[in-house]
Amino acid sequence: MTVLADTSFDFASLQAAFASGYSAADAVEEAYRRIALANDPGIFIHLRRKEDVLAEAHALPPFDPERFPLWGLPFAIKDNIDLAGVPTTAACPAFAYTAEADSFVVNLLRKAGAIPVGKTNLDQFATGLVGVRTPYPVPKNALDPAIVPGGSSSGSAVAVARGLVSFALGTDTAGSGRVPAALNNIVGLKPTLGALSATGVVPACRTLDTISIFALTVPDAWRVFSAAARYDDADGYSKRVVAPRMGAAESALRVGVPSAATRQFFGDTVQEQAFADTLARLSYLGATLVELDFKPFFDVAAMLYEGAWVAERMAAVETFMRERPDEIHPVTRQIIGAANRLSAADAFRGIYRLADLRRSAEGLMTGIDLLCVPTIPTFYTLADLEADPVTPNSRLGTYTNFVNLMDLCGIAVPTGLRADGRPSGVTLLARAGQDARAAAVAKGLHEDALPMLGATQLQVRPGDLGNPRPDPDECVIAVVG
Amino acid sequence: MTVLADTSFDFASLQAAFASGYSAADAVEEAYRRIALANDPGIFIHLRRKEDVLAEAHALPPFDPERFPLWGLPFAIKDNIDLAGVPTTAACPAFAYTAEADSFVVNLLRKAGAIPVGKTNLDQFATGLVGVRTPYPVPKNALDPAIVPGGSSSGSAVAVARGLVSFALGTDTAGSGRVPAALNNIVGLKPTLGALSATGVVPACRTLDTISIFALTVPDAWRVFSAAARYDDADGYSKRVVAPRMGAAESALRVGVPSAATRQFFGDTVQEQAFADTLARLSYLGATLVELDFKPFFDVAAMLYEGAWVAERMAAVETFMRERPDEIHPVTRQIIGAANRLSAADAFRGIYRLADLRRSAEGLMTGIDLLCVPTIPTFYTLADLEADPVTPNSRLGTYTNFVNLMDLCGIAVPTGLRADGRPSGVTLLARAGQDARAAAVAKGLHEDALPMLGATQLQVRPGDLGNPRPDPDECVIAVVG
Numbered sequence: 001m002t003v004l005a006d007t008s009f010d011f012a013s014l015q016a017a018f019a020s021g022y023s024a025a026d027a028v029e030e031a032y033r034r035i036a037l038a039n040d041p042g043i044f045i046h047l048r049r050k051e052d053v054l055a056e057a058h059a060l061p062p063f064d065p066e067r068f069p070l071w072g073l074p075f076a077i078k079d080n081i082d083l084a085g086v087p088t089t090a091a092c093p094a095f096a097y098t099a100e101a102d103s104f105v106v107n108l109l110r111k112a113g114a115i116p117v118g119k120t121n122l123d124q125f126a127t128g129l130v131g132v133r134t135p136y137p138v139p140k141n142a143l144d145p146a147i148v149p150g151g152s153s154s155g156s157a158v159a160v161a162r163g164l165v166s167f168a169l170g171t172d173t174a175g176s177g178r179v180p181a182a183l184n185n186i187v188g189l190k191p192t193l194g195a196l197s198a199t200g201v202v203p204a205c206r207t208l209d210t211i212s213i214f215a216l217t218v219p220d221a222w223r224v225f226s227a228a229a230r231y232d233d234a235d236g237y238s239k240r241v242v243a244p245r246m247g248a249a250e251s252a253l254r255v256g257v258p259s260a261a262t263r264q265f266f267g268d269t270v271q272e273q274a275f276a277d278t279l280a281r282l283s284y285l286g287a288t289l290v291e292l293d294f295k296p297f298f299d300v301a302a303m304l305y306e307g308a309w310v311a312e313r314m315a316a317v318e319t320f321m322r323e324r325p326d327e328i329h330p331v332t333r334q335i336i337g338a339a340n341r342l343s344a345a346d347a348f349r350g351i352y353r354l355a356d357l358r359r360s361a362e363g364l365m366t367g368i369d370l371l372c373v374p375t376i377p378t379f380y381t382l383a384d385l386e387a388d389p390v391t392p393n394s395r396l397g398t399y400t401n402f403v404n405l406m407d408l409c410g411i412a413v414p415t416g417l418r419a420d421g422r423p424s425g426v427t428l429l430a431r432a433g434q435d436a437r438a439a440a441v442a443k444g445l446h447e448d449a450l451p452m453l454g455a456t457q458l459q460v461r462p463g464d465l466g467n468p469r470p471d472p473d474e475c476v477i478a479v480v481g
Numbered sequence: 482m483t484v485l486a487d488t489s490f491d492f493a494s495l496q497a498a499f500a501s502g503y504s505a506a507d508a509v510e511e512a513y514r515r516i517a518l519a520n521d522p523g524i525f526i527h528l529r530r531k532e533d534v535l536a537e538a539h540a541l542p543p544f545d546p547e548r549f550p551l552w553g554l555p556f557a558i559k560d561n562i563d564l565a566g567v568p569t570t571a572a573c574p575a576f577a578y579t580a581e582a583d584s585f586v587v588n589l590l591r592k593a594g595a596i597p598v599g600k601t602n603l604d605q606f607a608t609g610l611v612g613v614r615t616p617y618p619v620p621k622n623a624l625d626p627a628i629v630p631g632g633s634s635s636g637s638a639v640a641v642a643r644g645l646v647s648f649a650l651g652t653d654t655a656g657s658g659r660v661p662a663a664l665n666n667i668v669g670l671k672p673t674l675g676a677l678s679a680t681g682v683v684p685a686c687r688t689l690d691t692i693s694i695f696a697l698t699v700p701d702a703w704r705v706f707s708a709a710a711r712y713d714d715a716d717g718y719s720k721r722v723v724a725p726r727m728g729a730a731e732s733a734l735r736v737g738v739p740s741a742a743t744r745q746f747f748g749d750t751v752q753e754q755a756f757a758d759t760l761a762r763l764s765y766l767g768a769t770l771v772e773l774d775f776k777p778f779f780d781v782a783a784m785l786y787e788g789a790w791v792a793e794r795m796a797a798v799e800t801f802m803r804e805r806p807d808e809i810h811p812v813t814r815q816i817i818g819a820a821n822r823l824s825a826a827d828a829f830r831g832i833y834r835l836a837d838l839r840r841s842a843e844g845l846m847t848g849i850d851l852l853c854v855p856t857i858p859t860f861y862t863l864a865d866l867e868a869d870p871v872t873p874n875s876r877l878g879t880y881t882n883f884v885n886l887m888d889l890c891g892i893a894v895p896t897g898l899r900a901d902g903r904p905s906g907v908t909l910l911a912r913a914g915q916d917a918r919a920a921a922v923a924k925g926l927h928e929d930a931l932p933m934l935g936a937t938q939l940q941v942r943p944g945d946l947g948n949p950r951p952d953p954d955e956c957v958i959a960v961v962g
Contacts, residue, residue, distance in 0.1 A: 206833055233844065236836030311825030315833070318826055344792030344823035344831075345799055352687055352796070355717030363714065 004030040008458045009166045010216040011223060014073060015065055024057035024072030024115060027166075031074040031117055034164045042139035043155045043164070045079045046086055047118035056115055068113030069223055073166040076159045077106060078152075079119035080126050081169055081211065082200035090202045091124040091134040094327035095320055103200025104235070105169065105211050105228045112227040117165060120155025124329045126171050126204040127313055127336065128152050129179045129396040132385050133329050142184045142455035143423060146381050150180030150396070152204075153212065157184045160214040161454030167215040167224050173204045174304055175400025177212025178412040178427055182375035185423035186454045187446070188412035189213040189221040189439065192432045193404060194239030196225075197232030205312035206237065208304075208404040216453040218413060218443035222246045225435065241433055249440040255287040255428075256368040262294035264398050268378035274424035275374045278415045278445070282372060285444055290368060296361040301401035303357065305335070305394070308350030309405075314339035331389045358406055370438055371429040373399040375412040379422060399427065409435045413442040416449040423451070485511040489939045490647045491697040492704060495554060496546055505538035505553030505596060512555040512598055515645045523620035524636045524645070526560045527567055528599035537596055549594030550704055557640045557649040558587060559633075560600035561607050562692065563681035571683045572605040572615045575808035576801055584681025585716070586650065586692050586709045593708040598646060601636025605810045607652050607685040608794055608817065609633050610660045610877040613866050614810050623665045623936035624904060627862050631661030631877070633685075634693065638665045641695040642935030648696040648705050654685045655785050656881025658693025659893040659908055663856035666904035667935045668927070669893035670694040670702040670920065673913045674885060675720030677706075678713030686793035687718065689785075689885040697934040699894060699924035703727045706916065722914055730921040736768040736909075737849040743775040745879050749859035755905035756855045759896045759926065763853060766925055771849060777842040782882035784838065786816070786875070789831030790886075795820035812870045839887055851919055852910040854880040856893040860903060880908065890916045894923040897930040904932070 004026050007017050014027060032050045035043075053074075063071055077083050080090040082099035083106055089096040101107075106116060123133040131154030132138045139154045141147040142161035149158050153170025157180030160168045170177040172190045181188025189212060196211040203209055211228070215221035222243075229243040257279055258264075265272045283289050303309065313336045314321070317328075325333060365371070377399065380392040403410055410429040418424045426445070430438040452459055484507050488498050495508060513531045516524075534555075544552055558564050561571045563580035564587055570577040582588075587597060604614040612635030613619045620635045622628040623642035630639050634651025638661030641649045651658040653671045662669025670693060677692040684690055692709070696702035703724075710724040738760055739745075746753045764770050784790065794817045795802070798809075806814060846852070858880065861873040884891055891910040899905045907926070911919040933940055 206829070233840065236833065236838075236840045308825050308828075312829045314824075315826040315829045339825055342825035343795075344789050344820055344825055344828035345796040347789075347825035347828035348687070348793045348796045350825075352717065357717075359714065359717045 005033070008216070008453065008456060009074070009163050010453060011073060011166060011220045014166060018063045018072055024060050025054050027072050027074055028053050028057045028115060028117070031165060034162070035117070038162050038164055040140050040158070042121055042137035043158050044076070044118040045089055045091065045121050045136055045155070048086065048116065053115060053117055060113060069227055070109060071113030073114045074117050075109065075114050076118055076120045076156050076165045076168040077116055078122050078156045078168070078170045080122060080171055080202040081106060083116055083119060086119060088119070088202060090126070091122045091136060092327060093135065094324055095317070099200065101200065104197035104232050106200070108228050108230060109224065120153070120159055120168065122154055123152035123176070124332045125202070125313065125317060125336070126152040126173060126176055127332050128393055129175050129400070130380070130385055130393050131180060132382065133331050135329060138382070147183060147379050148382055148385055150183035152176040153180050153214070157181055157186060157188070157214050160184070160216060161186045163454060163456040167213060167220060170212040170214055171201060171204065172210050172212040173208045173404060175397045175403070177214070178375050178400050178410065179396050181214055181412040182423065182425040183379070184454060185414045185425070185451065187215050187218050187221045187414070187442070189215070189225055190403065190410045190412070191225055191229065192239070192241050192409040192435055193407055194237050195229045195241035195243070195435070197230070197235045197238050199232050199235045203312070203316040205309050206316070207312060208309065210404070216456070218411065218439055218446055219246065221411070222439050241435070244436050246436050246439050246443070249285070249444045250437065251286050253287050253369040253441065254290055254367060255282060256290050256292045256365060256371045258294040258373060259291040265377045266395055270418050270420050270422070271374065271378050274418040275426065278424065278426050279372065281415070281448055282445060285448060287441070292364050296357065296364055297402045298398070300354065300357045300361050300405050301397065303350060303354050303405060304401045307353065308342055308347040310336060311339040311342050311347055354405060361402070361406060369430070370441060371408070373427050373429065375399060375425045375427045403429060407432045409433070409438060411438050411442040413446050414449065414451045415445055416451045486514070489697070489934065489937060490555070490644050491934060492554060492647060492701045495647060499544045499553050505541050506535050508553050508555055509534050509538045509596060509598070512646060515643070516598070519643050519645055521621050521639070523602055523618035524639050525557070525599045526570055526572065526602050526617055526636070529567065529597065534596060534598055541594060550708055551590060552594030554595045554647040555598050556590065556595050557599055557601045557637050557646045558597055559603050559637045559649070559651045561603060561652055561683040562587060562650055564597055564600060567600060569600070569683060571607070572603045572617060573808060574616065575805055576798070580681065582681065585678035585713050587681070589709050589711055590705065601634070601640055601649065603635055604633035604657070605813045606683070606794065606798060606817070607633040607654060607657055608813050609874055610656050610881070611861070611866055611874050612661060613863065614812050616810060619863070628664060628860050629863055629866055631664035633657040634661050634695070638662055638667060638669070638695050641665070641697060642667045644935060644937040648694060648701060651693040651695055652682060652685065653691050653693040654689045654885060656878050656884070658695070659856050659881050659891065660877050662695060662893040663904065663906040664860070665935060666895045666906070666932065668696050668699050668702045668895070668923070670696070670706055671884065671891045671893070672706055672710065673720070673722050673890040673916055674888055675718050676710045676722035676724070676916070678711070678716045678719050680713050680716045684793070684797040686790050687797070688793060689790065691885070697937070699892065699920055699927055700727065702892070703920050722916070725917050727917050727920050727924070730766070730925045731918065732767055734768050734850040734922065735771055735848060736763060737771050737773045737846060737852045739775040739854060740772040746858045747876055751899050751901050751903070752855065752859050755899040756907065759905060759907050760853065762896070762929055763926060766929060768922070773845050777838065777845055778883045779879070781835065781838045781842050781886050782878065784831060784835050784886060785878070785882045788834065789823055789828040791817060792820040792823050792828055835886060842883070842887060850911070851922060852889070854908050854910065856880060856906045856908045884910060888913045890914070890919060892919050892923045894927050895930065895932045896926055897932045
């Protein structure tokens with residue numbers, strides 16, 4: 001038992017501990033203790049040697065959260081993002097290379113004082129929303145081991161949900177930064193494309209990829225985003241996106257939601273009810289809900305795997321796939337291999353079709369400030385995926401696949417528990433560059449619902465966000481510590 | 482000889498005639514007289530029946546240039562842009578279809594009072610910068626029949642240069658709206674991508690195409706642009722671009738120009754000197770010239786035909802090309818056929834490479850308001866093209882190919898005569914949406930140089946722009962009338 005055994009790893013709690021004299025090394029010790037206790041070999045593909053991490057903690061300048069807003073916070077990195085000196089596998093051991101330098105974003109986070117502890121498991125090449133398409137052990141869902149952990153950023157989401165680290169980096173192309181957040185009851189911030197540099201990230205679909213952020217609270221995720229959103233001249237897709245101080249939610253926002261007729265829950269009436277309940281809260285908090293025919297959004301979503309974009313995944317790994325096909329997960333190989341049938345003319349036709357479909361969907365958003373969608377339509381078990389490795393995966397992307405194709409930003413946020421005790425959650429989506437607008441509303445919903453933070457048995461009080469307290473009434477599953 | 486035989490077809494002259502009582506039908510009669518006298522069967526692929534055009538002229542409301550800024554102005558349309566009831570051939574007779582409706586832009590121009598007289602020749606499928614890749618007779622260059630007319634908008638440029646119409650529509654993907662302007666001594670406005678709707682236009686490279694405008698003066702081209710720049714919800718690439726009233730050129734503009742070391746004239750020292758002379762005038766007029774290493778722009782340019790974008794041309798005609806390959810011009814077939822070797826993954830790799838190259842070139846433009854480049858590096862004869870149908874074409878695109886790939890807008894403008902009597906000209910390029918900034922500087926250069934208008938033997942006086950006068954000193958080639 002280390003000195004911080006009872007301290008939540010949300011930023012306010014840990015920084016309060018630092019302010020009272022605890023060291024970054026204390027946090028590292030506690031992180032490693034929790035990782036050991038968690039006893040899930042599926043979470044990390046590569047855990048740094050504790051001595052190295054402690055040395056990094058000791059080398060930090062004195063605690064100064066103004067200058068170093070992430071000072072001493074342990075974090076995890078999805079293993080398709082480079083950490084200097086450590087292999088990047090993308091969950092394909094034969095593909096691995098040892099990163100010579102930190103990725104652009106990891107470098108910024110370290111400069112802000114954060115301390116990386118290791119690299120986390122993922123659906124291979126970030127292709128999947130389930131977390132089971134990996135040659136490594138599958139990370140256990142933090143709340144219910146029968147349920148898939150979600151992917152592709154499986155290990156990062158579980159690490160945060162179990163309180164092993166203060167935050168974690170994922171990536172998000174089709175929903176990999178949001179679906180596992182929903183499945184593990186944490187916050188998943190999916191920034192505007194280009195806000196976070198892709199330098200040092202293994203591409204999935206380079207035109208649609210972004211690093212994403214998992215955290216226990218919205219302000220925590222936002223603080224990471226603020227530290228990481230810097231223009232990178234070396235990344236042709238980097239954009240100058242402003243990450244302002246997040247304020248209170250604006251009043252009188254018009255929030256588009258899927259019309260009752262176009263909501264899809266694949267028979268999960270509990271999820272349907274939970275979403276309706278959340279919308280009622282959103283309305284109570286001051287938003288004007290506008291029901292939208294969601295078919296145009298679903299049409300856009302269909303482009304991601306049915307259209308030309310699978311060729312982006314091929315472009316990322318083509319040489320490797322041709323030379324060492326047997327090293328690739330069979331489901332992943334099948335999905336990416338579909339690109340072999342597509343010509344360059346097909347790719348452009350897909351791009352045109354997307355432009356037209358986007359136009360329709362964007363037309364629907366006229367006068368709308370935000371969208372609110374369920375993050376996932378329902379839950380799937382590991383057994384479901386064994387029976388059919390593709391269909392449940394596709395369905396999990398119902399409310400996420402269209403987002404990056406439309407250049408929207410978004411944030412997935414827990415909103416309490418469903419009637420059956422599973423975590424409920426929604427995603428707030430905004431136009432590119434309006435990350436703060438979505439985050440402010442997400443924060444309001446989160447603090448209104450006051451759900452357990454991940455699977456930590458802790459709950460954050462509204463307003464101060466700085467004093468987590470045990471919440472025995474709402475706690476359903478025991479986890480770390 | 483009709484009543485308007487001595488009237489220039491620039492807008493101010495013709496509108497002065499209308500104001501003094503001449504009718505739109507008079508202008509139509511004169512246009513048809515000039516077309517007959519021009520005696521070049523290569524200019525128009527389809528000329529409307531004069532009776533129909535006269536009927537359209539008679540049906541116009543009373544002359545009111547405020548309400549109908551293009552009232553009574555005869556114009557020509559490149560034959561890859563739809564005109565209701567008339568075949569659209571794209572210079573491929575077997576590909577032709579009869580347009581059911583006007584293209585979006587033609588419809589707007591007609592609403593503004595302009596009167597279409599016919600459809601003009603082009604490099605087939607708008608693929609080329611020379612004007613000779615057509616199964617129809619090649620239009621004669623308006624100034625020197627030994628020189629190529631330029632393309633792909635060959636007929637439209639020649640029609641304006643010879644004073645047959647007041648303006649004409651072209652299209653521009655790689656330079657088709659600028660190269661023929663330079664070769665025929667007229668103005669070629671290449672708008673910001675998306676400013677002019679592509680609805681009713683046969684695509685070349687849909688992500689890079691735009692309708693372009695040929696006119697005798699910059700204000701004329703601008704007036705057409707102002708009437709045509711409207712958002713089109715049906716075109717997935719349409720943008721809301723503002724076409725403000727064009728003011729005077731801003732003072733103290735920083736204008737990037739190719740450094741002496743990276744200028745390319747392929748041995749044409751006369752062109753080299755003419756460009757240097759124009760830069761001296763530009764500097765005299767108040768611009769600050771900044772020499773730029775142009776290699777990054779040339780690297781972007783190389784993507785257009787060497788990279789994946791040729792697959793866009795394939796996407797536009799793939800079914801036709803597979804079913805009826807012998808109906809396609811052999812050079813065109815060879816160029817577009819190169820797309821058969823490209824996979825969808827290749828297309829995306831090209832897109833990524835472009836993003837990176839663009840970033841480099843855009844970096845060079847930091848602090849730069851405009852670019853000024855030669856429109857063409859040199860002149861080529863019909864004989865040159867017979868000897869080698871590809872190389873001269875490629876070279877003509879030296880200063881045009883990169884422009885749409887970088888989403889710049891531009892305007893080609895004559896700047897007088899070279900030492901050998903050939904027309905000199907430059908293109909002003911600006912960032913997307915800054916069309917007015919480029920046009921204002923182009924207008925200043927044009928009025929400073931006071932060149933002959935096209936091949937019309939007329940010159941416009943500065944300031945008023947409304948009283949063309951014969952300019953026997955500068956007139957080298959007799960044409961219409």
